[in-house]
Amino acid sequence: MKRLLLFIPVVLVVILGIVLFAGIGKDPNHLESALIGKPVPAFTLADLKAPESQLDPGIFKGEVSLLNVWATWCPACRDEHEDLLWLAEEKGVRIIGLNYKDDREDALTWLERLGNPYQRTIYDPRGTLGFDLGVYGAPETYVIDAEGIVRHRHVGVVNEKVWKEDLEPLFNQYGEGA
């Protein structure tokens, strides 16, 4: 009995080791979105390119799409721009842009100079829709299904690897149902 008790510290250390080991490689900056499985929050915001036309969550209905949160002040958004163009042009992915806390002129110049991967771009200069979505750092990319339900959030740059591993499977899954 006494001798068995001596093993308690060993057992505790092994358990601690397992817990710590499980934490290795996890990105502490990654947060699960609170909106998974919920509809895109209500909004009425102007189109970036056509200020007179108003956009609302209806634009997500009917087809699965990516919602990409970007801004001209965000260096990582510049990084992923090529990949977004590739997705839109080569893969035919429907991407809706959310221009977040930005200046309309700057944003339009950016799209003109670098190319426009977005079917529509929501212009959100005060970040109200961004706030309702729980955006905490651009770029963020959401998978929205054909019903307008948020299915996934990716925080950080989208590239070929992220598309293949995270986004494409979801895209196919929710695209088939539509």
Add this chain to the structure above:
Amino acid sequence: MRRFALLILLMLMLPAYVAADQANVQGFDTLEEESRYRELISELRCPKCQNQNIADSNAPISKDMRDAVYSMMQEGADNDDIVNALVDRFGEFVRYKPEVDRRTILLWATPAIAVGGGLLIVAGVVIRSRRRGEQTDRLTDQERSRADQLLADENRSEQS
């Protein structure tokens, strides 16, 4: 000279401190409202930062969250409404005090479990040592008479 240098140093630090505090200043009608606001923003965690509340954080998202807390307060929302509104957007992560539910019950119960476990161990040690004490106290009649004999012998040899 050294004291003077220290004074200069302190004076240099002063405006920075005031400026940092300025970021949190909002207009309130009553002192209670202001302290409620301060309490709320110190209990909410910045989603962009690893371990900072939105009162201390300079991240733009924290500024947005502080503004949201303020405007919800102006609209008459109570503390639960405000915290829930932010949790709905940013997730449980923003709560420094997680709600008691099935997932967090173990976390909340940990102090009680630790105290309870400690009491059990102490009680175990006490009971065991007390029992051992009783056992050594008990002598059979035979042993007792032998002990008396030994003590009597000792006394006699000391006297002689």
